Amino acid sequence: MKLLENSATPSARRVAIFLNELGIEVEREDVDIRGAENRSEAFLDKAPNGLIPVLQLDDGTHICESVAICRYFDASTPNDKALFGATPLEQAQVEMWQRIVELQGVVPAFQAFRNLSGFFSDRENCVKAWGEESRERLAQFLPVVDKQLGKTDWVAGDRFSIVDITLWVLCGFLDRLELEVNDSLPNLKRWHEQMSQRPSVQ
Ligand SMILES: N[C@@H](CCC(=O)N[C@@H](CS)C(=O)NCC(=O)O)C(=O)O
Structure with missing residues (x-):
């Protein structure tokens, strides 16, 4: 599993803080958004929104949109933080x-x-x-x-x-x-x- 991102951006930062809250470490790969790598056909095949961050799962599935990525980690990682609410x-x-x-x-x-x-x-x-x-x-x-x-x-x-x-x-x-x-x-x-x-x- 790895995160395709650019750590200087707010959307990547949002996921990074969420992962810190849950104590999760994930491999990261930098995407050159300044050079429009995120607008290439190869990237658009992974993320239809053409934006970072994107989570790449080991089976080749991709999840884009930072909140969707956070939801995935929250639901798939046992934790008592209830960052999306408890009740x-x-x-x-x-x-x-x-x-x-x-x-x-x-x-x-x-x-x-x-x-x-x-x-x-x-x-x-x-x-x-x-x-x-x-x-x-x-x-x-x-x-x-x-x-x-x-x-x-x-x-x-x-x-x-x-x-x-x-x-x-x-x-x-x-x-x-x-x-x-x-x-x-x-x-x-x-x-x-x-x-x-x-x-x-x-
Ligand atoms: N709603 C998206 C927003 C993502 C977004 O705006 N990403 C920016 C960086 S913060 C980006 O990839 N910009 C590159 C571009 O617009 O070409 C999310 O939450 O993931």
Whole structure:
């Protein structure tokens, strides 16, 4: 089994932190995304989304999408972490917040970065106005998680979950968009300090 990834990227980092939480070591192979290796026919045969990370199983099966990879490891590794929630209610709350943070935080962040920086202009049409709008939507989203973290220890409730990993990776991306977790977001700041102490993110 091996992970096809690029360790500097947020999506690979999300899986890496999840694996650290579960104490799992996996062989890794670097994919040259700058050189568009992920857009080659050989790569697209493994990952229809054309993105890293991708998990390659020993029987040749491939799993792309970071959360799907995390689900695979969680379900196939006996553990008591319940990173996707333990009870039906927790599982629903994790799913709910995972989708909120992903769709209203991570997607706008990636869209803002890609469209404003032109980092992938060799493979996509970069639209500055869309980048600016995405950055604004992300800025408007941060108070939403700040409010939630004023009510609960962790994003999806009082148990640490995959959503905290997703939000942590998102926060690590903010400086590239000239945004930050500051005193105007006190609950998010408290959570951020707490997260930074976890061995899995060191
Ligand atoms: N929803 C996907 C997003 C993956 C993604 O955006 N990967 C980026 C790196 S963070 C990538 O492969 N970019 C290369 C490209 O766009 O060509 C996931 O969670 O796995």
